[in-house]
Amino acid sequence: AQTVTQSQPEMSVQEAETVTLSCTYDTSESDYYLFWYKQPPSRQMILVIRQEAYKQQNATENRFSVNFQKAAKSFSLKISDSQLGDAAMYFCAYRPSYNNNDMRFGAGTRLTVKP
Amino acid sequence: KAGVTQTPRYLIKTRGQQVTLSCSPISGHRSVSWYQQTPGQGLQFLFEYFSETQRNKGNFPGRFSGRQFSNSRSEMNVSTLELGDSALYLCASSTDTYNEQFFGPGTRLTVL
Numbered sequence: 001a002q003t004v005t006q007s008q009p010e011m012s013v014q015e016a017e018t019v020t021l022s023c024t025y026d027t028s029e030s031d032y033y034l035f036w037y038k039q040p041p042s043r044q045m046i047l048v049i050r051q052e053a054y055k056q057q058n059a060t061e062n063r064f065s066v067n068f069q070k071a072a073k074s075f076s077l078k079i080s081d082s083q084l085g086d087a088a089m090y091f092c093a094y095r096p097s098y099n100n101n102d103m104r105f106g107a108g109t110r111l112t113v114k115p
Numbered sequence: 116k117a118g119v120t121q122t123p124r125y126l127i128k129t130r131g132q133q134v135t136l137s138c139s140p141i142s143g144h145r146s147v148s149w150y151q152q153t154p155g156q157g158l159q160f161l162f163e164y165f166s167e168t169q170r171n172k173g174n175f176p177g178r179f180s181g182r183q184f185s186n187s188r189s190e191m192n193v194s195t196l197e198l199g200d201s202a203l204y205l206c207a208s209s210t211d212t213y214n215e216q217f218f219g220p221g222t223r224l225t226v227l
Contacts, residue, residue: 037218044118045205045218091158102171103148103216105158 004094006106013082014114020067021077021109023092029053031097034068034075039108040088048090051075053097079111087113117141119208119219127225133194136222140187140208146170147189148216149181152203161204164189165211193224201226 004025013019025034036048051059051068058066063080079086092106120139128134140147149161160173164183183189187208193200203223207216 042220043203044220045207047215047217050215103150103160107157 004092004104004106006090006092006109008109009107010110010112012112012114013079013086015082015084017082018078018080019082019111021079021090021092021111023075023077023106025073025075025092025094025104027073027094027096029096033095033097034066035093035095036064036066036075036077037091037093037105038086038088039091040085045091049077082113084113084115087111119206119217121204121206121219121222123222124220125223125225127227128196129227130196130198132196133192134196134224136191136193136204136206136224138189138191138206138208138219140189140206141217144208144210144217145187146209146211146214146216147183147187148207148209149189149191150205150207151175152205152221153201158205161191196226198226200224 006023008022032053034051038046038048049059049061049064051066058068065078067076089108089110091108093103095103122137146165148163150158152158161175162172162181163170167183178194181191203221205221206219209216
């Protein structure tokens with residue numbers, strides 16, 4: 001079974017600083033997708049970034065980037081130049097490439113951004 | 116394009132009742148998935164519908180059921196509600212089974 005672990009229930013960052021959220025996963029599959037979702041207090045889940053396991057290059061979306069270490073099964077999210085609007089719950093998620101149904105989520109990390 | 120919409124946003128029921136939640140996917144999206152989110156269990160997959168057919172089901176009792184209509188709108192039904200069914204129910208849509216999911220705002224169900 002695939003599991004996703006986020007070891008940091010809460011994180012805090014000063015505005016304009018950089019923060020890294022950790023995620024590890026367990027799978028026997030070689031082809032899969034990894035995601036970071038953001039859930040602000042309004043509750044709507046928003047996709048932040050996605051990574052295909054077959055791609056060695058780390059995904060980047062503006063201030064958001066990942067450090068994908070396939071051998072270590074690690075998928076961390078780095079937020080640069082943190083903004084107040086980045087405050088939210090962040091969920092790491094995994095799904096095999098062949099099955100959209102089997103999306104597994106981590107427990108989430110609550111990020112607080114201090115002005 | 117309008118996003119995924121869910122109705123109602125909030126619902127209060129009592130034990131033993133049944134409830135129906137609705138999800139309207141993004142136009143053109145044929146896959147709709149349902150998730151339950153609770154503080155204790157986190158986000159758990161309920162089921163996915165694609166072109167009116169249930170593709171897969173998570174590990175939930177038979178009291179949880181769903182359906183999808185020809186316009187891709189989906190409903191989720193929970194019968195004989197239990198206190199533990201109190202949760203945020205999220206719906207997500209995608210163009211097909213393998214593509215990125217877009218989430219709705221959720222329905223907050225409280226069972227008293």
